[in-house]
Amino acid sequence: MSTDPQQILNTVFGYSAFRGSQQEIINELISGRDALVLMPTGGGKSLCYQIPALARPGVGIVVSPLIALMQDQVNALRQLGVRADFLNSTLAWDDVSAIEQRLLKGDLDLLYIAPERLIQERTLDLLDRAPIGLFAIDEAHCVSQWGHDFRADYLALSILHERYPQIPRVALTATADARTRQEIVQRLDLTNARQFVTSFDRPNIQYRITQKRNARQQLLHFLRREHPTDAGIVYCLSRNKVETVAKWLSAEGFNAVPYHAGLTPRQRQEHQERFLREDGVIVVATIAFGMGIDKPDVRFVAHLDLPKSLEAYYQETGRAGRDALPSTAWMAYGLQDVIKLRQMMDGSEASDAHKRAERQKLDAMLALCETTACRRHTLLAYFGEASPEHCGNCDTCLTPVPTWDATVPVQMALSCVYRTGQRFGVNHVIDVLRGDATDKVSQNGHQALSTFGIGKDRSATEWRSIFRQLVAGGYLSADIDGFGALKLTELCRPLLRGDATLALRKDIAEPQDKSARQRKKKGSPAVPEHLLEAWEALRACRKRLADEQGVPPYVIFHDATLLSLLEHKPSSLNDMRDISGIGEAKLERYGDAFLEVLGSL
CATH class of the missing domain: 3.40.50.300 (P-loop containing nucleotide triphosphate hydrolases)
Structure with missing residues (x-):
């Protein structure tokens, strides 16, 4: 296999050009230097370590937190002709032993390992004897103890730097604010790593x-x-x-x-x-x-x-x-x-x-x-x-959202929370404001309050919107007693004194998005009406090939590749080389099957 990144991109993955900072990241790793990569989901993070793993001598070790997904990731790589495998607790001992031997012989391009398995001494001893080209730490935000996906096993991954200081490492994530990035650098010993922070935007x-x-x-x-x-x-x-x-x-x-x-x-x-x-x-x-x-x-x-x-x-x-x-x-x-x-x-x-x-x-x-x-x-x-x-x-x-001066209704709402004793949830306070003499209102004598009925000109839905925005804005807090009793906060004082005004958003019905309606035809992504039959024929071919191999349909070709086939209608295998997402291995395996479908349309 070639060691040239551009050629690997073309012949293995079937893409003609790198996107964004992919090429810079790949060159950094091929040169033996560390990197921290923040790239949105769908931005092509995987290529940033897969191509260097193929270009560098040795095996690329990928730390992945979810055992259940390793099989599909490995299946997708095998479809491309890449020698990939995984080590996790689902494997029988004979399978583990066979994979370990392939690793030691250098017969693998990529090996996926769960973090809890990698940090075991037995695995580290195995890696000591293996020809390793790089380490890729996927979902690196899992190292953050402040994050919602914290995994304790990730904290021990700093051992990779300590034990294998000459092997380049790349940490990758789609989600990390500045604080989380700092944690990743600190906890994984990536102080000298070059940071690549691409746009977080997902315009589609x-x-x-x-x-x-x-x-x-x-x-x-x-x-x-x-x-x-x-x-x-x-x-x-x-x-x-x-x-x-x-x-x-x-x-x-x-x-x-x-x-x-x-x-x-x-x-x-x-x-x-x-x-x-x-x-x-x-x-x-x-x-x-x-x-x-x-x-x-x-x-x-x-x-x-x-x-x-x-x-x-x-x-x-x-x-x-x-x-x-x-x-x-x-x-x-x-x-x-x-x-x-x-x-x-x-x-x-x-x-x-x-x-x-x-x-x-x-x-x-x-x-x-x-x-x-x-x-x-x-x-x-x-x-x-x-x-x-x-x-x-x-x-x-x-559909731009209008705002309105809600100062007076807000003062009514805050006053009612205060006069009911800051002991009740939003439904009861709204009943008082609207003058609804429910059993609960009567039992508490709240029909005698000065705020009883002062908001009867607004619907319960309108009041609920006001209270939602007051709680969201920190003007009201909800007690932790389990009943959600509303309480005033310090932010209320200027409003209640009349020293401040407050504009709120005017809730409107969810917009009827015409573009969304028009693009949905039989569940297809932007397929014109006259091509629907051809689209379904290509999908059926993809599904048949996927079922035969026990893999997801997208492992054969993405929807975007099928759309490109529809658009360009290649008539030969050589023509298919120009379709994005079709590398040499897939061309050899599936080219004839899809050409047959295209030829029958």
Whole structure:
């Protein structure tokens, strides 16, 4: 095999040119120097260590945190003619022994190892005797003790620098703010590593956040209107909600499966394999699902509960559209999300410093939800990246959000919280404001309050919007007693005294995105009507080849490659070399099969 990076890119991976800083990163590693790579999901991180592993003498050792995904990563490389394998606890002893012998003989190009296995003395002794070309530490943000994906085994990976100082290392992640980057450098001994921080922007993802009214029905409307047959992920906060939503979606005609830590390992593996290998499967999941998912054709990620941080939101939504085709990040968000997360944080046993950090992260997440500015601009600014003030592909750009002077209603709301004793949740306070003489209002004598009925000209939905924004803005806090009793904070004083005014966003119905409706035809990504039959024929061919080998369809060809085949209609194997994503190994294996389909259309 050639040692020239450009030739490897062309002949093995089937791409004509490097993207962004890929070539610089690859040259750094081939030269034997360390690197820290921050690149968005779908930006081509894997090539940054796979090509140097093929170009350098020795084996590339890849530290990967999820055993379940190693098989698919290795299968994809084998399709390209790359000698790849993995070592993890799923293998029988004879298989482990055979792989170890291939490693020692230099008969592997890449070997994937879980961090907990790599740091064992037996594995390190094995690596001492092996010809190693580089170490790649994937999902490097897992080393951060402040992060939502912290893995204790990652802390021990500094041993790679201590034990193998001459072997280049590359740490890669899609999600890391400045603080997390500093932790990665410190904990992995990457002080002298060159840092490559590429744009966090995912322009193909449309960001949309809507206020919860009836979240399930809103999700159902979104799916049926825009993604009726697409693969996607729906995130929920609790295991119970995951189960109920998965069952409900299945009853509504969708191919939905649950995924959470309460399932058996076998169930999780079965559901994950269905998601990866079948078309149009929706996984309803807790945050236990998703890290390292390589499926390129996830067309949407939906949140029915608020993520705890912008890092979590960015990483989870980033699992959509890895193939750079149009995709959607949709979320329904409401007051109870804010209250629930703040109660969980305040009631945890974490240190005060950790709680402060978590509150700051949640506040940034709330700011994204409540902003009237461009979502993408706000999101990228959090990661320290400048961007245009209008992206044209988020809900606030497509349908600008109006604001209104809410000072007087806000004063009413705050006064009512105070006069009811700061002991009640939002529903009761709204009943008092609207003059609804419920049993609870009567039992507490709140119909005699001066605030009883002063807000009857506004609907409960309007008041709920006001309270949501007051809690999100830190003017009200929710008690951790489990009942969400609202309490005033110091920020209220200027408003109650009349020394300050407050503008709030005017909630509007979720925009009807015409472009989204128009692009959805039979679950296809931007396929014109007259090419749908040809598109389905190519997909059927891909599915047949994938089933024969027991691999996901995208391992054969990505959707983007099928679209390119439709566009260019190659008539020979030589013509197919010009199609992005078709290297020599895939051309030899699958070229004739796809040419036959194209010739019959």
